[in-house]
Amino acid sequence: MKVTLNVTDDAGLRAAVKDMIKGQVLSIVREELLEIFRDELGRKVKGMDTYAFNRMMKEAMMDAGHKIYEKEMAGKSMRSDILTPIVEVKVNQAIAAKDWDKLVDDMANLKIQKLLKR
Numbered sequence: 001m002k003v004t005l006n007v008t009d010d011a012g013l014r015a016a017v018k019d020m021i022k023g024q025v026l027s028i029v030r031e032e033l034l035e036i037f038r039d040e041l042g043r044k045v046k047g048m049d050t051y052a053f054n055r056m057m058k059e060a061m062m063d064a065g066h067k068i069y070e071k072e073m074a075g076k077s078m079r080s081d082i083l084t085p086i087v088e089v090k091v092n093q094a095i096a097a098k099d100w101d102k103l104v105d106d107m108a109n110l111k112i113q114k115l116l117k118r
Contacts, residue, residue, distance in 0.1 A: 042111050045104060061091040
């Protein structure tokens with residue numbers, strides 16, 4: 001392979017190298033953030049019993065539902081006795097559809113694999 005480089009067109013080369021470096025740094029940061037999130041979630045789940053975990057998930061879903069509702073229904077009013085059962089049904093359906101044992105096992109396997117790699 002023959003490469004020729006014109007030093008007079010330095011700005012284009014600098015921009016290309018800068019873009020390549022930026023892409024690599026972002027890739028590494030993304031991977032590290034995912035590891036941090038997985039580790040933190042693993043610690044949270046590991047220390048919880050089933051009831052506390054289910055309660056935490058239900059509360060998170062309720063909070064998300066309320067935020068979506070507030071954003072979509074800004075300035076409008078709806079009684080909470082109408083909204084709460086609807087959200088609870090959706091949350092219960094979402095929680096029931098998950099195989100929590102498998103998710104916890106998968107997370108534990110990931111943690112073990114990470115520890116073995118170190």
